[in-house]
Amino acid sequence: MLRCTNHFFKRPLCRFSKLQHNNRTAPNTLSNFSIxxxxxxxxxxxxxxxxxxYMKDVLLNxxxxxxxHRDVFGDKGDFITSPELSQMFGELLAVWFINEWSKAGxxxxxxxxxxxxxxxxxxxxxxxxxxxxxxxxxxxVHLVEVSPHLTKLQADLLCSNGAASFGVPISWHKHLKDVPDQFAFYLAHEFFDALPIHQFKKTEHGYREILxxxxxxxxxxxxxxxxxxxxxxxxxxxSTDESREFVEVCPEGLTLAEGLAKRIESYGGLGLIVDYGHEGQGRDTFRAFKNHKLHDPLIEPGTADLTADVDFEAMKKVMCGTNEVLVYGPVSQRTFLMNMGIECRLENLRKNAKPEQIESLDYSYGMLVDPDKMGDRFKxxxxxxxxLSVILNKYPICGFS
Known part of the structure; x- marks a missing residue:
């Protein structure tokens, strides 16, 4: 068990729950193992x-x-995420949560x-x-993570570089079901797109699964x-009325979404899901990324990220099916960030920034909200x-209207 302590608070701040961490310093085994x-x-x-x-083997073996066993993010990785681009992203998500949390008391x-x-x-x-x-x-804080390498990176940042001074206990879990049952803010950013899918093709004999x-x-x-x-x-x-040429379904994602809604109904909480996806119109979206470029998903498995668009319509159906929850969206990332005041935050940051920092801020802002970049792609x-329906009727949920 790895612990990170802060003498000021006189208590352990980081711990691992149901997550073996014995290979924190284990060598990368890619050289002698072929997926x-x-x-x-x-x-x-x-x-x-x-x-x-195939996705489970390639991504989680x-x-x-x-x-x-690798850091897949940033310039040296295969893709970059919104939080890595700019602090504004995480700041505005925190403001959203604080505002909605206050409505719940x-x-x-x-x-x-x-x-x-x-x-x-x-x-x-x-x-x-x-x-x-x-x-x-x-x-x-409870982080649901299965990767030993990413767990180490998270611990290095959250326990070693200042987050421990916040005085917040941090736990790691392999599964959502291991997280204690109580009021929570659930956040899933670019998580559901990596869950394994099944893909089907329409034929003259009906739908047949692609293997x-x-x-x-x-x-x-x-x-x-x-x-x-x-x-x-x-x-x-x-469904019997399905007509698309290609259809993708993600049973694991739908089960997880339904379980998330059940937790929010039973114990209270707020959930925010951010990903690229569609509202039931998606077709063949399965793809791989390597070095920030599209890559053949069947070549060199284990060296590229595999992903598929999230079906938000299917997700909303399972969440609302038997659970007493309200679901808002999806709205584009541009819409959400604009509604949350990203332009004001950008201007405030620019006032005290150096010229080279201003250039970086403007670039990150453009990446986050430009419709041709992340602005419309992410939902x-x-x-x-x-x-919360009564109070939300009077004070509508932020970011979505």
């Missing part, structure tokens, strides 16, 4: 595998999975729960804002094939308990 060969062997023994199984104790927290940058920026308003008393197989001519090569018959996932998740979805 591709493991997948090929599995297919030869069992037959073609689904997109979902303990020995050589894409997320498990600012209940304590409070949990801040982030799913897939990357390097921990977003969490750090939010804690920094909340500390300035003296709102961190009886607050704890991944070994090329019979070149056995070191992977290829896409169609299932000969309807699969169980297709029978359960595809925001909010989830709150239905018990």
């Amino acid at each position: 591709k060969q493991q997948i090929i062997t599995k297919i030869k023994v069992r037959g073609p595998i689904t997109f979902a199984e 303990p020995q050589g999975g894409y997320y498990m 600012s209940p304590k104790p409070l949990q801040i729960v982030e799913l897939g927290p990357g390097r921990g940058t977003l969490c750090y920026d939010m804690l920094r804002v909340m500390s300035r308003f003296n709102l961190l008393d009886k607050t704890s 991944i197989d070994v090329d019979p001519v070149q056995e070191s090569k992977l290829r896409f094939v169609l299932s000969p018959t309807e699969t169980a996932v297709g029978k359960f998740f595809l 925001f979805l909010a989830v709150v308990p239905s018990t």
Whole structure:
């Protein structure tokens, strides 16, 4: 167990819950492990595998999975995220939460729960804002993370570089179900897009699931094939009135979204989901990114990020299905950040910035809100308990109107 202590507060600030951390200093095993060969062997023994199984192997394999042993963010990684671009992003999300939390009566104790927290940058920026308003008393942070390497990066930032001075206990968990049941702010930024999907293609015989197989001519090569018959996932998740040529479903994401809504209904809380996606119109969105460029997802598995657009319409349906919650959005990232006052925050930062810092601020601002960049590509979805309906009718939820 890794602990980070702060002598001023006389208590442990960081701990790991149900998360083995013995390989914090373990060498990168990519050099002597081939995910591709493991997948090929599995297919030869069992037959073609689904997109979902392929994504799990490529992204989360303990020995050589894409997320498990490397820093995938920033200029030296394969993609960059909004929190890494600018502090303004995390600051405005913190302001959103503080405002909506006040409408619920600012209940304590409070949990801040982030799913897939990357390097921990977003969490750090939010804690920094909340500390300035003296709102961190009886607050704890819970990070849901499966990658040992990313867990180390998060601990290095949140425990070693100043966040410990906020006096907030920080815990790591492998699953959302391990987080204690109480009022919480749930945050998922670019988390659902990496969850495993199933993809289906419309044929004259109905929908057939797209699988991944070994090329019979070149056995070191992977290829896409169609299932000969309807699969169980297709029978359960595809509606009878579906008409798209390609359909993607994410059972794990839908189950998690439904569970998140249930927690908010049962124990109170606020949820904010930020990702790129669509409202039920998506088709073939499965892709890979390597060195900030599109990459063939079947070549060199384990060296590139695999992702698919989030179906926000399907997510809203499962959240509202049997749960007494209110769901707002999705709205574009540009709309949300503009409504939250990003232009005012930019101007305030520019006043005290050096010329080179101003250039960086302007660049980050453009990336975040430009419709041709992140502005329209990313969407925001909010989830709150239905018990807040009366007050939200009088004071509408921020950022979404």
